[in-house]
Amino acid sequence: MNAFEEHIQTPGCSTLLNNMGGPTSRARTEKIKSSLFDIPGIGCTREMHMLDVPRDVVDIEHWLLAIALVLNWNTLEEALPHLDLPAGRWMIFPSEGNPAPFKSLLTRKLRSGIILSKCNKSHYSPDSPMIFTKSRLERKIEMVRINLNGYYEMD
Numbered sequence: 446m447n448a449f450e451e452h453i454q455t456p457g458c459s460t461l462l463n464n465m466g467g468p469t470s471r472a473r474t475e476k477i478k479s480s481l482f483d484i485p486g487i488g489c490t491r492e493m494h495m496l497d498v499p500r501d502v503v504d505i506e507h508w509l510l511a512i513a514l515v516l517n518w519n520t521l522e523e524a525l526p527h528l529d530l531p532a533g534r535w536m537i538f539p540s541e542g543n544p545a546p547f548k549s550l551l552t553r554k555l556r557s558g559i560i561l562s563k564c565n566k567s568h569y570s571p572d573s574p575m576i577f578t579k580s581r582l583e584r585k586i587e588m589v590r591i592n593l594n595g596y597y598e599m600d
Contacts, residue, residue, distance in 0.1 A: 492531065493542050494557040495585040506577035509558045512551050521559065521575065528556040533590065535569040540587035558582060 518524040562575040
């Protein structure tokens with residue numbers, strides 16, 4: 446009999462080994478999916494954005510400005526209040542879906558272009574400057590915003 450076997454045979458000791466720190470002692474195998482944020486008033490708000498820039502366009506900022514001029518706005522800054530841009534910070538993720546239609550094709554292009562110009566790798570912020578690079582504007586993203594106020598008001 447070794448020291449461990451002697452120890453577990455004393456009164457008041459457990460005969461179960463419990464968690465002995467093995468490599469799979471606390472491994473989780475099932476996937477967990479929560480629908481907590483699907484509850485009305487708490488849920489996530491999602492938007493998808495992409496911009497189909499024609500291959501012959503070299504300067505994307507001037508291309509977007511030309512779209513703004515067609516829509517009767519002289520500058521991109523003048524167009525901002527009319528495009529119903531999302532307020533607050535949003536998380537962004539790469540996406541494979543297609544965005545929903547928005548008023549007109551030109552308005553949707555301009556809105557998506559401005560939103561993409563205000564996104565970095567992980568989030569969108571309306572206070573960010575507009576940066577018109579191909580790496581920012583030729584992405585397909587899904588923006589997600591969780592209503593944390595509704596979440597904390599559940600209690």
